[in-house]
Amino acid sequence: MKSYKKELWFNTKNRMEFINITPDVEKAVEESGITEGLCLVNAMHITASVFINDDERGLHQDYKEWLEQLAPHEPINRYRHNQIGEDNGDAHIKRQIMGREVVVAVTGGRLDFGPWEKIFYGEFDGKRNKRVLIKIIGE
Secondary structure, three states: EEEEEEEEEOOOOOOOOOEEEEHHHHHHHHHHHHOOOEEEEOOOOOOOOEEOOOOHHHHHHHOOOOOOHOOOOOOHHHHHHHHHHHOOOOHHHHHHOOOOOOEEEEOOOEEEOOOEEEEEEEEOOOOOOEEEEEEEEEE
């Protein structure tokens, strides 16, 4: 069995952003030479997420509004986590809701998606460098 590793780095302009990383993951699958296997895409930071859904602006805005209702950023003193000098207690909760990683089958050298599925990086505490791991295993 072969394996391939690639990292993506992000430094978003906004505190919360969703970025379609499907083309980057597809490129990694191509670079790997693996035609049958699995592709793991993992947010390597506790206040970021990787998830699969539709690439539709209205849906992404709905996510942002829903997440902000569930875990509003302010007032920052509402989170015990922020008592240690942080201001990102909400971002930890948002990450937990949206998930840490996705695994997609690789079939015939391509990501084996359902209709409309795309892979997204979700940022909830932006404006600094963060990493996404792509790990592909198979033959």
